[in-house]
Amino acid sequence: MGPSLPQEVARIMYNEMWHQTQEALNSLLDKESQKMYVKYVQIFRNLENVYDQIVHPQKRILIRKILDGVMGRILELKNEMVELELTEFHYFDDILQDLKLAPQQLDIPIPKYFLKEKLEVIKGREKILAQILADTGLDIQEMRLSIKTISLEQAVKLIQIAERARQGRLRALFMKQIFLQEFRARQAKVPGEKMADVGAAALRIQKVWRGFHQSKKTERERQEEMVFLGMDPPPLLNEVSATIVQAERVTGLRDELQIKHEEDYKTALDTIKSQLQLIEGADIKENLRDQIRHWIIECRNLTGAFPEYPKAEEGGSAIIFSNKTPQQVIQDIIATQEEEEKRRKEKKKEKKPVKKVKEKKVPKEKSKEEDEQWKMSPSAFLQTMEEGNNIYKEIWKNKDESLNFLQNYDPEMIKEEKRKELESEIRVQVDELMRQELKNIKLAVNREKELPVKEGKKKGGKNKNKGKKGRRGKDKDLTADRTIESLYKELVEEGLLVQTLKVNLSDYIGEYSYLGATLRRVSIEPMPSLLDVRQLIALYGVLPLGSADVHQNAPLVKSLLLAGPSGVGKKMLVHAICSETGANLFNLSAENIAGKYPGKSGLQMMIHVVLKVARQLQPSVVWIGDTEKTFYKKVPNAERTNEPKRLKKHLPKILKLLKPNDRVLIVGTTRRPFDAEIQSFCRVYQKIILVPRPDYASRYVLWQQIIQRHGGVITSALNISCLAKVTDGFTQGHIVRVVRSVLTDRRLRQQQQKPLIAMEFMGALSTMDPIYQEEEDSFKNWYAKTPMGKKRALALMGGNTGTAKDKG
Numbered sequence: 001m002g003p004s005l006p007q008e009v010a011r012i013m014y015n016e017m018w019h020q021t022q023e024a025l026n027s028l029l030d031k032e033s034q035k036m037y038v039k040y041v042q043i044f045r046n047l048e049n050v051y052d053q054i055v056h057p058q059k060r061i062l063i064r065k066i067l068d069g070v071m072g073r074i075l076e077l078k079n080e081m082v083e084l085e086l087t088e089f090h091y092f093d094d095i096l097q098d099l100k101l102a103p104q105q106l107d108i109p110i111p112k113y114f115l116k117e118k119l120e121v122i123k124g125r126e127k128i129l130a131q132i133l134a135d136t137g138l139d140i141q142e143m144r145l146s147i148k149t150i151s152l153e154q155a156v157k158l159i160q161i162a163e164r165a166r167q168g169r170l171r172a173l174f175m176k177q178i179f180l181q182e183f184r185a186r187q188a189k190v191p192g193e194k195m196a197d198v199g200a201a202a203l204r205i206q207k208v209w210r211g212f213h214q215s216k217k218t219e220r221e222r223q224e225e226m227v228f229l230g231m232d233p234p235p236l237l238n239e240v241s242a243t244i245v246q247a248e249r250v251t252g253l254r255d256e257l258q259i260k261h262e263e264d265y266k267t268a269l270d271t272i273k274s275q276l277q278l279i280e281g282a283d284i285k286e287n288l289r290d291q292i293r294h295w296i297i298e299c300r301n302l303t304g305a306f307p308e309y310p311k312a313e314e315g316g317s318a319i320i321f322s323n324k325t326p327q328q329v330i331q332d333i334i335a336t337q338e339e340e341e342k343r344r345k346e347k348k349k350e351k352k353p354v355k356k357v358k359e360k361k362v363p364k365e366k367s368k369e370e371d372e373q374w375k376m377s378p379s380a381f382l383q384t385m386e387e388g389n390n391i392y393k394e395i396w397k398n399k400d401e402s403l404n405f406l407q408n409y410d411p412e413m414i415k416e417e418k419r420k421e422l423e424s425e426i427r428v429q430v431d432e433l434m435r436q437e438l439k440n441i442k443l444a445v446n447r448e449k450e451l452p453v454k455e456g457k458k459k460g461g462k463n464k465n466k467g468k469k470g471r472r473g474k475d476k477d478l479t480a481d482r483t484i485e486s487l488y489k490e491l492v493e494e495g496l497l498v499q500t501l502k503v504n505l506s507d508y509i510g511e512y513s514y515l516g517a518t519l520r521r522v523s524i525e526p527m528p529s530l531l532d533v534r535q536l537i538a539l540y541g542v543l544p545l546g547s548a549d550v551h552q553n554a555p556l557v558k559s560l561l562l563a564g565p566s567g568v569g570k571k572m573l574v575h576a577i578c579s580e581t582g583a584n585l586f587n588l589s590a591e592n593i594a595g596k597y598p599g600k601s602g603l604q605m606m607i608h609v610v611l612k613v614a615r616q617l618q619p620s621v622v623w624i625g626d627t628e629k630t631f632y633k634k635v636p637n638a639e640r641t642n643e644p645k646r647l648k649k650h651l652p653k654i655l656k657l658l659k660p661n662d663r664v665l666i667v668g669t670t671r672r673p674f675d676a677e678i679q680s681f682c683r684v685y686q687k688i689i690l691v692p693r694p695d696y697a698s699r700y701v702l703w704q705q706i707i708q709r710h711g712g713v714i715t716s717a718l719n720i721s722c723l724a725k726v727t728d729g730f731t732q733g734h735i736v737r738v739v740r741s742v743l744t745d746r747r748l749r750q751q752q753q754k755p756l757i758a759m760e761f762m763g764a765l766s767t768m769d770p771i772y773q774e775e776e777d778s779f780k781n782w783y784a785k786t787p788m789g790k791k792r793a794l795a796l797m798g799g800n801t802g803t804a805k806d807k808g
């Protein structure tokens with residue numbers, strides 16, 4: 001099975017791409033500059049691509065490590081920028097110009113491994129979910145909502161109407177034919193005029209034909225000219241080119257190859273180890289024994305006494321051979337033990353003063369001079385990336401791979417790794433033996449007796465630790481006796497765990513803002529575009545939920561609030577986070593939990609079960625729709641029975657319970673944030689993202705793509721620009737509804753003869769209410785009252801965003 005040419009090209013290409021990306025990363029690590037974020041994103045995009053396509057299993061392990069590092073670093077940088085500029089949105093148009101990049105090149109990609117690696121788990125879970133829903137009949141209820149049921153009589157009537165209409169049409173056709181037959185017969189009876197001049201007839205036919213022909217030709221030429229001028233899209237714009245199809249095929253093949261190589265690698269790990277054990281095991285054992293014996297004798301020669309054998313907990317004989325004399329080793333051990341004890345004692349004392357020092361520092365940093373020396377917080381990822389980069393430089397950069405055409409694993413590397421592993425395993429065995437041997441020698445030579453007292457002491461120490469662990473586990477497990485499957489089922493049956501819609505983040509259509517930084521320079525706060533919002537969702541939601549490493553070490557975002565008018569895609573974004581990361585979706589909206597798990601203990605149980613399932617089957621998203629209801633300033637009478645504020649007190653506790661290794665994100669969505677009590681609201685939601693209504697550019701692409709997604713064909717007859725212009729104030733939800741109502745099956749079939757025009761959509765639009773400027777302003781005003789909004793306003797008044805961080 002020889003590899004094909006495209007495969008070979010792909011192999012070279014991705015290897016080349018990796019090398020280039022690593023070089024870029026290398027130069028970045030050397031010098032962190034202002035454009036760092038942009039450059040990291042570039043590197044992230046390339047590395048993600050490389051990781052997805054490289055098939056060499058060992059390279060992939062390294063790339064994965066670096067990829068996670070880069071992702072985490074990007075989140076750290078974003079966090080720094082947010083703290084520095086006091087806004088969630090950052091615009092890079094000027095940097096893009098400098099670096100000659102297109103805005104698309106700044107899109108945060110979503111690593112495909114998030115889903116690829118969990119495909120089977122996700123599919124299995126989906127199946128179980130569907131099964132439970134089917135068993136409980138919940139999905140049927142949903143179906144019923146979408147399909148209107150009618151009574152038998154109505155159905156019979158409908159069929160009768162349709163049948164009579166069909167018969168009527170048939171009869172009409174029949175009558176027409178009879179009429180035409182009679183008409184022709186009557187005509188044939190009147191000769192004379194009919195026998196006209198053949199020449200004149202030919203002329204007439206020619207005239208009509210030529211006219212028709214020319215008009216067609218002119219129309220064609222006109223279209224060509226429009227395409228030439230760039231006013232119309234070329235006819236094959238939406239066609240997928242053969243090259244792309246080929247590239248996709250190769251990608252698919254590489255995916256398969258990747259899996260195969262991965263499996264080969266895993267089996268090789270075992271086989272190579274057992275081979276090594278067979279071939280080299282005995283040698284290693286002998287060598288170790290010789291070494292240790294040598295050491296024992298040497299020690300005796302030097303000090304006159306036999307050494308103490310290092311204990312297994314201290315690393316056994318491994319610590320002897322780190323280029324130190326045995327006495328040094330023993331002294332070191334004693335010294336480190338003492339140090340540790342000291343540290344433990346000091347830690348408790350230190351904790352409080354540290355906070356004070358920090359607090360004192362803040363006011364000092366206010367001055368501008370110091371502000372210029374602002375430095376980034378230490379990074380948890382730089383080290384990972386540097387380590388990865390060093391391994392790359394040591395092993396891969398100059399590796400000759402001309403013989404590894406198929407990019408299989410490198411057995412030598414596995415051997416090296418496994419040899420070390422084997423050695424440490426054998427060392428444990430040898431240690432046991434040698435400990436005994438030393439004892440025997442000592443007995444024989446010195447007639448000394450072992451003192452068992454020390455061991456006794458150690459054991460006492462261990463017990464203390466155990467006691468501590470017991471005390472730490474404070475959380476009571478209310479459902480210790482139940483399996484996670486049964487809890488899962490219960491949540492699905494209660495409607496708290498819901499099915500996610502299959503939407504990708506890339507389905508969230510919109511345009512970039514091209515003038516953000518330019519506007520900010522002249523002190524105008526630009527409205528964020530839809531894609532800026534999408535970017536934030538990728539950064540705060542998808543990346544941390546997708547990668548455990550990133551979640552654990554990057555600035556932690558436990559809760560996210562999406563605030564915006566109705567129909568701007570808040571729910572869609574929540575579902576997109578879930579589908580991109582394979583997360584479970586819990587619905588804790590006030591309406592959804594009303595009447596469920598009643599009472600205080602019930603509520604506690606609900607929270608416990610939700611959190612338990614969410615953590616164990618992580619990643620998970622806990623969605624609270626219309627979340628302002630949980631924080632109502634005043635509960636409206638109509639909603640009193642629902643107890644919308646049930647969760648309010650518990651949310652901060654839930655947030656506290658979530659630790660960095662719990663990949664659980666709380667997402668609230670709200671249409672009316674102003675109804676909520678702002679303080680407790682903002683305390684719960686760490687990040688607040690205002691989702692704007694679409695601007696002209698976004699509306700343009702929205703119309704275009706939503707029409708196409710619903711099967712519509714865009715022709716020059718359809719004036720999209722006009723649609724985008726007149727729909728100022730309407731949201732994506734409106735556009736989707738209008739397009740759905742216009743593009744019926746019947747209308748779609750008619751498109752060939754009757755292309756779509758803008759006017760058709762106007763009728764449906766006229767029945768909808770747009771978002772008025774006042775509503776948008778109220779969102780902005782509300783945002784200005786949130787902690788971040790306030791800080792930014794303060795900073796802007798000071799005229800310098802740089803000082804803002806210190807003021808806050």
Ligand SMILES: Nc1ncnc2c1ncn2[C@@H]1O[C@H](COP(=O)(O)OP(=O)(O)OP(=O)(O)O)[C@@H](O)[C@H]1O
Pocket residue numbers: 507508509510530565566567568569570571572573669670671702732733734736
């Ligand atoms: N950027 C977008 N691209 C494509 N479709 C979108 C976009 N934004 C929203 N939609 C679509 O618009 C419709 C309404 O979106 P969604 O229900 O998510 O809005 P919402 O903000 O949650 O509304 P509400 O506040 O009224 O519940 C959905 O069908 C969604 O798929």
